[in-house]
Amino acid sequence: MKRRIRVLAVLLSAAMFAGACQAEPQKTEEEKKIEKEQNIVKEEKEYQAKLNLIQPSAYSNADGLKLEKGSYISIIGKAKGNDYWDEVEKGALQAAADINEQLGYEGKDKIKVTYSAPDTADDVDEQVNILDEELARYPIAVGIAIADAKACEVQFDLATDSEIPVVAFDSGSDYQGVMATVSTDNEAAAKEAAVKLAEEIGDEGEIILFVQDSKSKAALLREKGITEEIQTNHPNISIVNVYHMDQLEEMQKIVADEINAGTYQIDKEETGEDAADGAEREKVTPESITEEQVIDYILAKHPNIKGCLATNEGSLLLALDGLERNAMNTVKVVGFDASEKEVQALSDGKVTGLIAQNPFGMGYATVVAAARAALNMGNEAVVNTGYTWVTQEGLEEEPIQKILY
Numbered sequence: 001m002k003r004r005i006r007v008l009a010v011l012l013s014a015a016m017f018a019g020a021c022q023a024e025p026q027k028t029e030e031e032k033k034i035e036k037e038q039n040i041v042k043e044e045k046e047y048q049a050k051l052n053l054i055q056p057s058a059y060s061n062a063d064g065l066k067l068e069k070g071s072y073i074s075i076i077g078k079a080k081g082n083d084y085w086d087e088v089e090k091g092a093l094q095a096a097a098d099i100n101e102q103l104g105y106e107g108k109d110k111i112k113v114t115y116s117a118p119d120t121a122d123d124v125d126e127q128v129n130i131l132d133e134e135l136a137r138y139p140i141a142v143g144i145a146i147a148d149a150k151a152c153e154v155q156f157d158l159a160t161d162s163e164i165p166v167v168a169f170d171s172g173s174d175y176q177g178v179m180a181t182v183s184t185d186n187e188a189a190a191k192e193a194a195v196k197l198a199e200e201i202g203d204e205g206e207i208i209l210f211v212q213d214s215k216s217k218a219a220l221l222r223e224k225g226i227t228e229e230i231q232t233n234h235p236n237i238s239i240v241n242v243y244h245m246d247q248l249e250e251m252q253k254i255v256a257d258e259i260n261a262g263t264y265q266i267d268k269e270e271t272g273e274d275a276a277d278g279a280e281r282e283k284v285t286p287e288s289i290t291e292e293q294v295i296d297y298i299l300a301k302h303p304n305i306k307g308c309l310a311t312n313e314g315s316l317l318l319a320l321d322g323l324e325r326n327a328m329n330t331v332k333v334v335g336f337d338a339s340e341k342e343v344q345a346l347s348d349g350k351v352t353g354l355i356a357q358n359p360f361g362m363g364y365a366t367v368v369a370a371a372r373a374a375l376n377m378g379n380e381a382v383v384n385t386g387y388t389w390v391t392q393e394g395l396e397e398e399p400i401q402k403i404l405y
Helices: 002-023 029-051 083-103 124-136 153-161 186-200 217-233 248-261 275-280 291-301 313-325 340-347 359-374 398-403
Strands: 072-076 112-116 141-144 166-169 181-183 205-211 237-244 307-310 332-336 353-356 382-384 388-391
Touching: 029 083, 029 359, 029 398, 072 083, 072 124, 072 359, 083 112, 083 359, 124 141, 124 153, 141 359, 153 166, 166 359, 181 359, 186 217, 186 307, 186 332, 186 353, 205 217, 205 313, 217 237, 237 291, 248 291, 291 313, 307 313, 313 332, 313 340, 340 353, 340 388, 388 398
Parallel strands: 072 112, 072 141, 141 166, 166 181, 181 382, 205 237, 205 307, 307 332, 332 353
Antiparallel strands: 353 388
């Protein structure tokens, strides 16, 4: 009897195994091909919304870019290791992957795209050195986010002499030999940011601008757009201060001079000292003044501000920290970019709204523009990578989620 049971068990197991095999038949080559195509489409959906923002649309795909095997494109940013520039790099590498897939290149034949940038954000000298090094490697094209609009002209002349086309992205220059500029429409985005802030403060009152630098084309255009919008269409709003993050030394001197003159005091409430006692104390050196103290000084000089507008992630976080330190929680804040920290601040209600740029699309379109330049296909002078206005209320909407980073 036991033997009979064992035989039945074996037969039953075999039947189940056979059934499992029948339930999962081997896929044909055609089915495997279809599945692969479906997976590609699924992967594309993860970033397609960002590519859809790019205009002209020819820069949102790798079609027709018949580059030679092993070609090398160099992409140079202003910084690395933060959300925005990581997205630029991801977009550039995705463009390379798409070009290789279109051309069927594998292994050593693949098109190579590298991203490099200064260790310190907006370090003009280091960026120029990187550009020199990259030109010495003779890439087929270079894409660069120019930290100082006037700094790279010698290198651009060298690139022209070596027949290496240059594409600007994020922030361009007036150099005539640049083949294309791939960026946000900075003036339009800045004007919209100014309009949104004006609405939030009832179209009247004092505001402060926090600008990432005083040298890059992107920063200059944003400041220009904001200033023109306020002066032209919002006569009851006044911009009482513009702080450029690359002018810290100048501001340190101003703060130190006022402290030494007795017209301003740091931590007056904590020390209990009067400003008039400043002349009796040891002289304060500009180098001893921190950037946080500079921001506190600016806010102390303008205690009645109703709004702040910051033109990138770094300037926005600096402004938020200063407002929090000084308990100025009713001040409305509008900023640029959509990093994890900025989105969290938006979610927490500390920020009214963000101009979310499209760094992934910027990196992608820059590689496409660089490839087109190398192939003498012609380029648009300006490639607009788009932006989106993001508020706390719309933060969880699917279209917004698809463009965040």
